[in-house]
Amino acid sequence: MISGKDVFPDGERLVAEYLGKFNDVKALPETSAEIACIGRSNSGKSSLLKSLLNSATMPQISSRPGSTRLIHLYGLGGRGLTLADFPGYGYAKSSQVFRARFTGMLAAYLKSPRPIKALLLMMDSRREPEDEEKEIARIAGERHVPIILCLNKSDQLNQSETAKLAAKYKVTKPFFEIVLLSAQKRRNLGYLRNFINSLG
Numbered sequence: 001m002i003s004g005k006d007v008f009p010d011g012e013r014l015v016a017e018y019l020g021k022f023n024d025v026k027a028l029p030e031t032s033a034e035i036a037c038i039g040r041s042n043s044g045k046s047s048l049l050k051s052l053l054n055s056a057t058m059p060q061i062s063s064r065p066g067s068t069r070l071i072h073l074y075g076l077g078g079r080g081l082t083l084a085d086f087p088g089y090g091y092a093k094s095s096q097v098f099r100a101r102f103t104g105m106l107a108a109y110l111k112s113p114r115p116i117k118a119l120l121l122m123m124d125s126r127r128e129p130e131d132e133e134k135e136i137a138r139i140a141g142e143r144h145v146p147i148i149l150c151l152n153k154s155d156q157l158n159q160s161e162t163a164k165l166a167a168k169y170k171v172t173k174p175f176f177e178i179v180l181l182s183a184q185k186r187r188n189l190g191y192l193r194n195f196i197n198s199l200g
């Protein structure tokens with residue numbers, strides 16, 4: 001597990017262009033390479049992209065779960081790499097229809113022939129991986145798509161909780177890498193920034 005408290009400098013933000021929002025995988029424009037930020041509602045996906053990117057249109061964040069309802073795409077400075085901010089899953093209060101559509105949308109995306117280079121799987125660091133995370137890991141494994149498990153909200157952990165997590169996530173399998181970070185406080189984002197940049 002990669003952890004640290006370094007605050008991510010503004011100057012290292014990835015320059016991005018907002019490409020729009022899409023309500024269906026079939027509606028997404030063709031791209032040459034994609035990284036998708038996925039995870040449970042309220043885990044901080046939009047916050048992570050807001051902290052990493054420098055774009056005229058920034059991701060919208062909200063304390064209300066279910067705030068991102070469509071797939072938002074950001075192009076990285078003409079390098080052919082696109083970042084996708086997905087709606088979250090597992091929001092108990094969202095309507096059955098929305099939940100079903102969304103689960104279908106993520107499953108459809110993961111199984112589509114789109115050029116997915118990596119997945120950033122966001123999870124509140126105080127939660128355990130649940131069925132959804134295990135299913136995502138299974139599908140990604142079949143496709144040989146690396147997942148970086150992003151354990152977010154590290155600012156909410158004390159020292160002993162952080163040490164416990166480090167012990168628990170000593171073995172990264174089935175993930176490519178595990179990063180303990182704070183999207184909101186912009187802590188320990190350097191590895192992700194360099195990883196994304198290396199694929200662009």
Ligand SMILES: Nc1nc2c(ncn2[C@@H]2O[C@H](COP(=O)(O)OP(=O)(O)OP(=O)(O)O)[C@@H](O)[C@H]2O)c(=O)[nH]1
Nearest residue numbers: 042043044045046047062063066067068088183184
């Ligand atoms: N303490 C703390 N709060 C955070 C952190 N990152 C995000 N949050 C908060 O978590 C809430 C949800 O953030 P979003 O970025 O909107 O979460 P999301 O995963 O995009 O949510 P959906 O779009 O609903 O799927 C907001 O109130 C954020 O301020 C973090 O690192 N630390």
Ligand SMILES: [Mg+2]
Nearest residue numbers: 045046067068
């Ligand atoms: Mg969001």
